[in-house]
Amino acid sequence: MEYLIPILLVVISLGCQKSDKPFYGIKTAIVEQHPGKKIMEMQCYVCHNPATPEENRIAPPMIAIKNHYKKNNISKENFVKEIQKFIKNPVVKNSKMPGAVKKFGLMPRQYFSESAIRQIAEYMYDNELERPVGFDENHKNIKGNGIIKVQIKNILRYSHNYINFLNGKFDFTYRNFYSFL
Ligand code: HEC
Numbered sequence: 001m002e003y004l005i006p007i008l009l010v011v012i013s014l015g016c017q018k019s020d021k022p023f024y025g026i027k028t029a030i031v032e033q034h035p036g037k038k039i040m041e042m043q044c045y046v047c048h049n050p051a052t053p054e055e056n057r058i059a060p061p062m063i064a065i066k067n068h069y070k071k072n073n074i075s076k077e078n079f080v081k082e083i084q085k086f087i088k089n090p091v092v093k094n095s096k097m098p099g100a101v102k103k104f105g106l107m108p109r110q111y112f113s114e115s116a117i118r119q120i121a122e123y124m125y126d127n128e129l130e131r132p133v134g135f136d137e138n139h140k141n142i143k144g145n146g147i148i149k150v151q152i153k154n155i156l157r158y159s160h161n162y163i164n165f166l167n168g169k170f171d172f173t174y175r176n177f178y179s180f181l
Pocket residue numbers: 040043044045046047048058059060065083086087090094095096097098100101104105106107108112117120
């Protein structure tokens with residue numbers, strides 16, 4: 001019987017620890033809402049939204065920017081500094097993305113507060129960013145032999161669309177034809 005009391009105490013104390021759990025739940029919810037994420041979505045996604053289909057893009061998606069800046073084991077501090085440097089003075093000399101400049105033209109000079117850019121850049125450095133559909137495929141495409149696979153996939157995709165289009169068209173003409181009868 002004396003043994004039962006310490007055992008009961010242990011059980012009770014474990015029970016008490018469990019009651020802390022909801023608190024941790026709230027904590028993780030706060031961590032997920034990094035302030036940089038929100039600012040990035042509000043201030044940068046007008047142009048850098050990963051959900052914008054490729055044909056409507058006016059700037060590269062944020063993950064492409066991250067991949068060009070987070071290279072060679074760059075420290076978080078230097079990553080933030082490099083992004084700050086470009087935003088303060090968006091000129092070719094400060095650009096690390098000549099392809100993007102060629103495709104979209106230089107990013108327009110806009111005012112963003114230093115602390116907002118810091119928070120955005122810190123968020124970008126520490127977190128996985130959203131990948132646009134087909135992002136990895138396109139990257140393999142640039143890097144080498146994946147290009148053939150991607151091209152074949154595209155041909156199949158487009159020929160499939162074309163066949164659907166033709167089917168639709170024939171269907172349409174048949175329907176017109178039948179309506180005459
Ligand atoms: C009005 C559209 C627009 C907005 C808003 C915008 N950008 Fe850009 N940004 C561009 C374009 C276009 C490019 C690609 C051309 C270039 O690299 O200059 C670009 C490129 C970049 C680059 C890569 C620059 C390089 O060439 O090395 C960074 C970094 C960047 N943007 C950060 C941001 C951040 C952070 C925000 C939000 C605070 C933001 N941009 C908001 C249009 C925009």
